[in-house]
Amino acid sequence: MTIILPYFISCQSYTDNIALPASFGDTTVYYTAQTVEKIQLPPGFRRMDFASGSFAGWLRTIGIRKDKRVFLYNGELKRNQSAQFTVLDIPIGKKDLQQCADAVMRLRAQYLYDHKRFDEISFADNNGRKYNYSRSSERSFENYLEKVFSYCGTKSLEKQLKKLDDFSALKPGDVLIKGGSPGHAVIVMDMALNAAGTRIYLLAQSYMPAQDIHILRNPIASDLSPWYELNGKTLIYTPEWVFEPDQARKW
Template sequence: MKIFLLLICSLLVFPAAAQTIGEWPLPAGFQRMLQASGSFGAWLRNVPLKKTTTVYLFNGDKKRNQSAQVAVLDITTGKKDLQQCADAVMRLYAEHLYANNKYGQIVFNATDGTPINYSDWRKGWRWKLRGNKLLKLQVTSPCDTRACFESYLETVFTYAGTISLKKQLQPVRNISDIRPGDVFIEGGSPGHAVIVMDVAVNIHGDKRFLLAQSYMPAQDIHLLKNPSSASAWYALPGSTLRTPEWTFGNGGALMRFK
């Protein structure tokens, strides 16, 4: 009987039928917030989930802590220790723009403030570190392949992080305005960032949201368990937001891509 109950609980927390973020079961009485076609939020709902809930590191090893996640996003991590927390957020936003051929909008600032844009990268420009400053140099032939895009992101992940990303985002003044694609972020060394993957609302205007993260070392992006609930859905926080591996307090903020 105990084994049967454990299996039922496992199915409730890890629903096998969910193949995308948009198929993740809703809390009772909630509906997904409407998202405009072509928006970042709509794109996030179509992100596929892996059949396994195991998180792997960039080198193929299993992450030591396997208790933080309820699902794993089917998004590449790469073979280098680069795609960590803020990088995962930038990866998802860049993938959305790339999928919609919005190459001109793919730009991220390095920690020193230097903008690294994909449009110039495609034309053969590269960013090289000279002392403490990134220099933009035209050193190679134009490219427009998927490998070209992946190489661009590796450069972004090398020179950007939570500090630069937080400066690039705009604050969400009222947390009740939370939307898919928003980011809870605390800049620092270390800092942390998690992305809002989906938002649901009920007839009373109450909201629930799903969060995803990568972490250190670089690892699969994963949908976070709510440590305060048996569900993956989070309620709007007060002064702090507690996630399995980070608590966002006064140094954290809800922010949004401009």
């Protein structure tokens, strides 16, 4: 328990006082899109082109569960059911490990695993010690991730990622992250643009306790939700955290 505790407290809520629009009280349980790339776009927008073998392209292929309720690792419902737009069909595990930065690492590792790029699966802890994966069995992969989730968190992941100097260059797979305790991380899942050049993006997160990875609603623009407009001059308000543009990172 002492191994996990330093990271367990790293995803404390930072936006509990953000009031969600009345429309976010939607009690609909099921969602019909089958993958991220099928999430409906606002009128006038089209998805940007990304190579099918890229991280950005892979993120679009992730399945979406019909049941859009967020469950915790122990099978209980998350208390706050107003933050998510829909839920990704990604394993959560049976332990309280896959929280915020862990979800980002899970998606990155899963992408590399699915493409058999095993030698590239590597994460570092706060002391710089690297945890590398080089075996190809599914069981060893899950065991590896549990170790990573136990020793690595927002602080170490923030150090490992590269700073994105130009927020306008944001793309799927990039991360908004605040390392430390409290800290949090969300990942860009998809992007689209319109004829005027306005770009929008989707965000996904896990939180604490460990829970289903979910696509976030936009708490300040319900007409655009779940999409966020790309604007490097303003704060990024998510349902449970506020990020600054200079907190964007890339792999």
